[in-house]
Amino acid sequence: MKxxxxxxxxxxxxxxxxxxxxxAYDEEEYGVAFASCAMLSDNFDSVEYxxxxxxxxxxxxxxxKSFPLTILFYSAEGMIEADVCGGxxxxxxxxxxxxxxxxxxxxxxxxxxxxxxxxSS
Numbered sequence: 001m002k003x004x005x006x007x008x009x010x011x012x013x014x015x016x017x018x019x020x021x022x023x024a025y026d027e028e029e030y031g032v033a034f035a036s037c038a039m040l041s042d043n044f045d046s047v048e049y050x051x052x053x054x055x056x057x058x059x060x061x062x063x064x065k066s067f068p069l070t071i072l073f074y075s076a077e078g079m080i081e082a083d084v085c086g087g088x089x090x091x092x093x094x095x096x097x098x099x100x101x102x103x104x105x106x107x108x109x110x111x112x113x114x115x116x117x118x119x120s121s
Contacts, residue, residue: 019034019035019063020033020034020035020063021033021034021061021062021063021106021108022034022061022108023059023060023061023108023109023110023117025110028056029055029056030053030054030055030056030057030058030059030110031053031059032051032053032059032060032061034050034051034061034062034063035063050062050063051073052073052074052076052077052080054077054080054081054111056112057080057081057083057111057112057113058080058086058109058110058111058112058113059080059109059110059111060073060076060077060080060089060093060107060108060109061107061108061109062105062106062107062108063105063106071098072093072096072097072098075092075096076089076092076093076109079092080109080111080113083111083112083113084111084113085111085113085114086109086110086111086113086114086116086117086118087114087118089109089111089118090107090109090118090119090120093105093107093120094107094120102120105120106119106120106121107119107120
């Protein structure tokens, strides 16, 4: 009976539709975690396309895949390194959305310059 129950749980979770984004900070270390419902190919590096972390300075993450976002995230990474405030970085991401659909993305950012969580939704 236990084996059957486990199989049912695994089958159910395989088709679950849930997304999340998390940024964590602990003693000058930043980290990100995310999940997306987007179907991605095996050769798609979601970490490279959906997040950037600057050691000791901050991080930014989104759950919406878009190949042009990579260039935008490299710009955000440079802004984090330059200690630009988080609200300004989020504004930059929204204003420069590569597909002109910022309302379809959610950005989450935490950096040492603003010392508080910034997000868009």
